[in-house]
Amino acid sequence: MAPRWQRRVPLLGLLRAYPRDLLRGDVAAGLTTAVMLIPQAMAYASLAGVPPITGLYASLVPVVVYGLLGTSGALAFGPVAIIALLTASTVGPLSGGDPTTYVALASALALLVGVIQLLLGFLRLGVVVDLLSHSVVSGFTSAAALVIAASQLPELTGIDTGNGQTFIAEIGALVGARDGLHLTTLLVGGTAVAGLAALKRLRTRVPGPLVVVGLLTAAAYVLDLPAAGVSILGQVPAGLPAPQLPAVGPAQLQQLVVPALIIALLAYMEGISVAKAIAARTHERVDASQELIASGAANLAAGVFQAFPVAGGFSRTAVNHEAGARTPVAGLVTAATVTVALLLFTPLFTYLPDAVLAAIVIVAVFGLVDLRTARRTWRVDRWDFSMLAVTFTATLTLGVEIGLAVGIVTSLLLLVARTARPHIVEIGHVPGTGIYRNVHRYPTETDPGILLVRIDAALLFATAPTVVRRVEALTATRDERLRAVVLDASAISDVDSDGLHTLDELERTLSVRSVGLHLATVRGPVRDLLRSAGHWQRWQAEGRIHETVEEALVALRAQT
Numbered sequence: 001m002a003p004r005w006q007r008r009v010p011l012l013g014l015l016r017a018y019p020r021d022l023l024r025g026d027v028a029a030g031l032t033t034a035v036m037l038i039p040q041a042m043a044y045a046s047l048a049g050v051p052p053i054t055g056l057y058a059s060l061v062p063v064v065v066y067g068l069l070g071t072s073g074a075l076a077f078g079p080v081a082i083i084a085l086l087t088a089s090t091v092g093p094l095s096g097g098d099p100t101t102y103v104a105l106a107s108a109l110a111l112l113v114g115v116i117q118l119l120l121g122f123l124r125l126g127v128v129v130d131l132l133s134h135s136v137v138s139g140f141t142s143a144a145a146l147v148i149a150a151s152q153l154p155e156l157t158g159i160d161t162g163n164g165q166t167f168i169a170e171i172g173a174l175v176g177a178r179d180g181l182h183l184t185t186l187l188v189g190g191t192a193v194a195g196l197a198a199l200k201r202l203r204t205r206v207p208g209p210l211v212v213v214g215l216l217t218a219a220a221y222v223l224d225l226p227a228a229g230v231s232i233l234g235q236v237p238a239g240l241p242a243p244q245l246p247a248v249g250p251a252q253l254q255q256l257v258v259p260a261l262i263i264a265l266l267a268y269m270e271g272i273s274v275a276k277a278i279a280a281r282t283h284e285r286v287d288a289s290q291e292l293i294a295s296g297a298a299n300l301a302a303g304v305f306q307a308f309p310v311a312g313g314f315s316r317t318a319v320n321h322e323a324g325a326r327t328p329v330a331g332l333v334t335a336a337t338v339t340v341a342l343l344l345f346t347p348l349f350t351y352l353p354d355a356v357l358a359a360i361v362i363v364a365v366f367g368l369v370d371l372r373t374a375r376r377t378w379r380v381d382r383w384d385f386s387m388l389a390v391t392f393t394a395t396l397t398l399g400v401e402i403g404l405a406v407g408i409v410t411s412l413l414l415l416v417a418r419t420a421r422p423h424i425v426e427i428g429h430v431p432g433t434g435i436y437r438n439v440h441r442y443p444t445e446t447d448p449g450i451l452l453v454r455i456d457a458a459l460l461f462a463t464a465p466t467v468v469r470r471v472e473a474l475t476a477t478r479d480e481r482l483r484a485v486v487l488d489a490s491a492i493s494d495v496d497s498d499g500l501h502t503l504d505e506l507e508r509t510l511s512v513r514s515v516g517l518h519l520a521t522v523r524g525p526v527r528d529l530l531r532s533a534g535h536w537q538r539w540q541a542e543g544r545i546h547e548t549v550e551e552a553l554v555a556l557r558a559q560t
Contacts, residue, residue, distance in 0.1 A: 033323065076317045
């Protein structure tokens with residue numbers, strides 16, 4: 001087993017025996033990802049509502065921290081669209097329109113996200129992320145992509161919409177203010193979207209965002225587009241960020257806790273899902289708990305170095321892997337490249353049109369609209385599709401935070417509803433075999449004096465009433481010859497006090513008709529609970545416990 005320090009800081013263990021044949025691929029991938037990250041980071045910072053330079057800060061120290069602590073060789077850390085949108089929706093209403101307060105709250109939010117992720121990681125509670133079902137995340141992500149795209153339309157068109165909080169509000173405001181359309185800004189933005197889409201479709205190694213940024217920034221300078229009314233980035237401060245704690249009060253921190261929890265779970269889910277997808281191809285091992293720790297530490301660094309919450313991104317990770325990244329060294333190369341850009345190249349971004357940054361965001365997020373999952377879920381499971389549809393609709397109409405909350409609550413309610421409707425069937429013997437199956441779907445043999453019932457669920461408080469009603473309904477279909485009900489318990493994995501009460505109630509109800517209740521194929525954990533409650537000993541003494549359904553039938557027929 002690796003030493004404890006090596007498990008906590010995997011990169012140090014890797015560097016002790018770093019395979020030199022991987023260096024070229026890691027360096028190439030790090031440079032390629034940095035070239036893609038620099039314009040994306042500034043665009044996502046604008047989406048988060050903070051100065052564009054903050055996006056570069058979020059691409060520096062947090063990336064180094066993840067490189068030290070992360071276990072994925074290809075995961076590209078930094079600003080991502082969904083987290084940036086959640087940052088804006090969280091911080092915007094609390095900042096009171098003050099830019100300094102806004103930046104401080106965004107940094108404080110990153111600190112809280114980091115603390116939550118670290119606690120979950122050290123306590124090995126990554127399972128908490130399972131509260132976000134795949135259907136809910138898919139519906140939320142697809143709707144959030146449309147919300148993000150809509151939020152960038154004012155920058156793309158030059159129309160001032162007053163910053164609508166929902167997709168419907170933003171589109172409505174855009175239509176209402178259409179007379180303010182700035183044609184030159186629209187031309188610049190449309191050109192950027194077309195160029196990015198074309199370069200993405202060509203699947204070349206050319207970094208599309210950097211090419212578009214370079215060409216249109218040069219065009220803005222040569223043609224003096226600011227004089228024509230095109231909004232540009234302006235002076236971008238050079239230099240590296242200094243560590244400092246955000247100046248926020250306890251009351252403000254308290255308002256950030258719940259959004260921070262949501263962002264912490266979503267950020268981790270986005271990173272771990274893409275990391276595991278890449279690991280399945282490369283056969284590397286990704287430690288889920290260590291990934292939580294690495295993500296938490298990276299977000300702490302983001303909060304301390306004047307940035308906003310970060311995560312592992314889908315598109316950049318794919319580019320990073322395809323470019324040759326196999327170890328976290330690629331991330332260190334990316335951070336080094338961002339450092340050089342911060343020190344030397346920020347003046348080159350002065351004439352970068354805001355419409356180009358909006359175009360980068362729009363083209364990037366359209367890949368998040370997950371129609372494939374929606375279609376597959378519709379075919380496979382209508383319950384899951386209903387969760388997806390409710391989350392999607394709520395996010396579009398009510399806003400991202402409320403939409404996600406509605407999705408989580410809906411998924412929990414549907415889980416309870418599905419749990420409360422256990423699958424209970426009458427079974428019979430398939431002729432010529434030792435198999436017992438649903439009598440309504442397969443040719444089976446049944447005994448008029450014995451009712452065989454299989455319960456495919458745990459006997460818990462949510463399922464108990466349904467079990468009683470269903471078994472009573474099945475016994476009502478039998479005549480006076482019925483003398484025994486055998487419960488096939490092979491699929492009952494757990495029993496609580498309500499479940500035990502259910503068995504008692506069934507026993508009493510059936511005894512009124514002189515019908516005995518028998519159990520067959522009882523699993524170990526259920527057997528232990530029945531024994532603790534005293535049921536097992538009594539029923540075994542009365543001959544009502546059987547190893548298999550076949551043994552129950554043999555014993556009952558022998559009694560007759």
